[in-house]
Amino acid sequence: MTARAVVTGIGVVAPSGIGAAAHWRTVCDGTRRTGPVTLFDAAGYPTRVAGEVAGFDAGGYADTRQLVQTDRWTHLGFAATRLALADAGLPERAPDPYGYGITLASSSGGNLFGQRELQRLWGGAARTVGAYQSIAWFYAASVGQLSIHHQFKGPCGVLVAESAGGLDSLAHAARTVRRGTPVVIAGATECPLSPYALACQLASGLLSEVTEPNDAYLPFDAAASGYVPAEGGAVFVVEDLGHALARGARVYGEITGWAATHDARHTDAGDPGAVDPTWYAHALRQALQRAGSTPDEVDVVLPDAVGVPRYDRAEADALRAVFGDRPVPVSTAKPLTGRAHQGGSALDVATALLAFRHDTLPASAGPRQPAAGCELDFLREPRRPRTRVALLGARGFDGFNSALVLRGAPAPRQEEA
Structure with a gap:
């Protein structure tokens, strides 16, 4: 029989809120969470509106060593993964490491970390970068750090397809479940908000330059002018249905x-x-x-x-x-x-x-x-x-x-x- 892949845990860390309940309230209330960029001074850029995760404290989800080694994008991934595991009723450390895999999507990697280190290289007197520059910016950093921390030693991977990647990760997780891995962590987080990252996005010509947050991002609207960038995302526990039922897990739905x-x-x-x-x-x-x-x-x-x-x-x-x-x-x-x-x-x-x-x-x-x-x-x-x-x-x-x-x-x- 073909295994059926279901979602048993949801972890959201996004402008809409931290946690699935906060996100759902924002969606139901129709509350707009975009506003002026605060992660850096965007005054000189034509796009100055973005979606940021307000009140995010990375120290609540990762220890000091992990925070020093990684970028805010990975910090968001630490938080979303911990929330998803807790929501699914699974422990922080995989009890059967080779029965847990992880596949996340990533497009641009550790932008804020890389920005800081390259500014030190080209603008600082020492002309040096930190030891973790070599890994913190890399688009696979979140998967690597999470697999180490949570002991996910089953199939692991990173998918790169820009916005399409968030759906691809769920599809890949379902295939991995069907091939015999009972639990797979899937989803994506992002933090494309740094001077260099914003400049790269502006080169596409697809960003909105409207400065009023309520009018800046209007899909399908007669006044549509492009999109505004945002950070955050969601991580999921994708699980074999039989495995989920055997442990009495709540099932949100099936990837069909x-x-x-x-x-x-x-x-x-x-x-x-x-x-x-x-x-x-x-x-x-x-x-x-x-x-x-x-x-x-x-x-x-x-x-x-x-x-x-x-x-x-x-x-x-x-x-x-x-x-x-x-x-x-x-x-x-x-x-x-x-x-x-x-x-x-x-x-x-x-x-x-x-x-x-x-x-x-x-x-x-x-x-x-x-x-x-x-x-x-x-x-x-x-x-x-x-x-x-x-x-x-x-x-x-x-x-x-x-x-x-x-x-x-x-x-x-x-x-x-």
């Missing part, structure tokens, strides 16, 4: 289908024709087929929602290609938090699973006025799920497309909720 495609062309900010929905639509359609689900069964779509007009129109075209004349409910919380790259798509997974847990599909945080070509069935009011099937889509810079299908567990009884 996934797919990834590539556009085979570079992202070109100056070429509107470079945005083609064909392969994105193929990924969405293939994920549904692999899940054994039909478009009619989908309760809600959580889209990529990049906030760049031509990309939003292409995503709307992809959804129409998959769902035809049947308008599918669409909901996004990204305007509340900013776009955290691979951490943002992982955060969408948390939103979908929590929606099924609370038996409520949340209202979409926009658009206020849909742009031409983006007239989708955006959820304007919360509603109860019908089939408990969610389709999530994400696209990464330079052509990555990923899709994931989740089937929510039955809603808990009132006393359990």
Whole structure:
């Protein structure tokens, strides 16, 4: 029999809050958590609005040695992983190390750490960098540090596909479970907020330069002007269903289908024709087929929602290609938090699973006025799920497309909720 991969733990560390409950409150309340950048002085940059994790104390989740050796991005990963393990009812140290794996997504690595060390190298009198510069910035640093600390000695890996990577990590975790590893940690965190990291993102031409936080990031909206960057994300415990039931674990939902495609062309900010929905639509359609689900069964779509007009129109075209004349409910919380790259798509997974847990599909945080070509069935009011099937889509810079299908567990009884 093929093992079934379910999610039994959710750890959120994001602008929406620390912990799954805080994130869910933000989504339900529609509270916008973006604001002026505070992690460094962004006064000289055209983009000065971002989503930051307010009040985050890394010392509560890692010891001094770990903090010295790692970047804020990894600190967020330490926190999200500890929260996910606690939520799943699993110990801090793996009781069966080779039965626990870890696969996270990462795009840019330890930006703040690398910024500080390179400034010391080129601007300091000593012209030196710290010993940990060689590892703290590296995109695999979080997986390495977490596997050491928690004794995850099963299959480990890092996926790099920009925003698509957050969904890819869940897909890879499900495959690893099916190949015999009972527990896999998956998801992603991000911290793209440093002078160099922001400069790199600005080169894409996709960031919003609007300075009013309430107007800066408006996916699918007639006033859309690009996205605002964000840090944080979500980490999950993905587990073999039999293993989860044997220990009496709570199940949020099952990973039933996934797919990834590539556009085979570079992202070109100056070429509107470079945005083609064909392969994105193929990924969405293939994920549904692999899940054994039909478009009619989908309760809600959580889209990529990049906030760049031509990309939003292409995503709307992809959804129409998959769902035809049947308008599918669409909901996004990204305007509340900013776009955290691979951490943002992982955060969408948390939103979908929590929606099924609370038996409520949340209202979409926009658009206020849909742009031409983006007239989708955006959820304007919360509603109860019908089939408990969610389709999530994400696209990464330079052509990555990923899709994931989740089937929510039955809603808990009132006393359990």
